Amino acid sequence: MNQQEWPLWEVFIRSKQGLDHKHVGSLHAADAAMAVQNARDVYTRRLEGVSIWVVESKHIHASNPDEAAEFFDPAADKVYRHPTFYDVPDSIKHM
Amino acid sequence: MAPQDFSPAQMAAPSYPADVQPLVFQYVLQLADTSLILAHRLSEWCGHGPVLEQDLAMANIALDLLGEARSYYQYAAELEGRGRTEDDLAYLRSAVEYRNPLLVEQPNGDFAHTVLRQFLFDVFHYELLIELKAGPDAHLAAIAEKSLKEAAYHRKWSAEWIIRLGDGTAESRQRLEKAMRTLWRYAAELTTPTPLEQRLHAANLLPDYADIQAKVAAYVAHVLAEATLPVPTDAFAQPGGKAGRHSEHLGYLLAELQYMQRTYPNLTW
Secondary structure, eight states, X not given: OOOOOOOEEEEEEEOSTTSOEEEEEEEEOSSHHHHHHHXXXXXXXXXXXXXXXXXXXXXXXXXXXXXXXXXXXXXXXXXXXXXXXXXXXXXXXXX | OOOOTTOGGGSOOOOXXXXXXXXXXHHHHHHHHHHHHHHHHHHTTTTTOSSHHHHHHHHHHHHHHHHHXXXXXXXXXXXXXXXXXXXXXXXXXOGGGOOOOHHHHSOOOSHHHHHXXXXXXXXXXXXHHHHHHTSSOHHHHHHHHHHHHHHHHHHHHHHHHHHHHHTXXXXXXXXXXXXXXXXXXXXXXXXXXXHHHHHHHHTTSSOOHHHHXXXXXXXHHHHHHHTTOOOOOOOOOOOOGGGTOOOHHHXXXXXXXXXXXXXXTTOOO
């Protein structure tokens, strides 16, 4: 019996045209074609999507949780980076 | 329960001559039995699949086939017009009354065996649905149109697995070859017309099975070539299921499938 595991893939689903693909989970598959098919069977059974992306998990490079403080905390007190100090004229809609 | 897409209220009542109606009823029942029995076999994998993803894939296919079977049973009950319901037809008939071809009642065996059984059925199922969709019976055409998309996916799934297993490892290939030696004899029954099917074809209600057979053979040959497997040359074919002559396997299957309704008549969820 072959105990080698199939590689892990991350699955991204676009729920409808015009929206972004969103990460929905992961699965195992031998190659990309099987990963797309498996994603269809595992993640789109309840009409969740119109498009599937898969990417092998090893190709995703993540930020290091140990560096979270230096990565993200400095942004916490920079409110001026949000464009909230402008008076928006009443005639401008959809801001 | 799933919504009943093809309930009698939504479709015009069928109007066949009195001598043809029972034949159409028998044929629709054959379609229903075929999908139900294969759905049940696939559902036996639920929780036992080789990997979670394929466990789900087989359960999905089972549910597609079960939905298709329900549509056929509902239509059959309507055609019969004797007050029997879809449940009566599925749960209260004996093995000799079932009309599914022998292929679909064959036990699951290993994964390669299940995949090959599915592939041989899917290729036929797909071609048949294309014909039924364009056929003269509006009710069957509506069921076929819905099921065709599902069947196209089933065929894609099983064909890819045939290629993966055939052109895979020494073990996967050997398992598929073993399945071929067991199951190939049941493939021909799908496209060999029974007297019932010949009469319906003569009445222009069914397509010519020879056309379907040619398309099936071409597709099977194409996939087996990709799988680097030879098309078996063994011409021995074992028919019988469509005439009600079943293997012993069907009795055991029905014992499990029908247990609830037989033990607790009229039980509902």
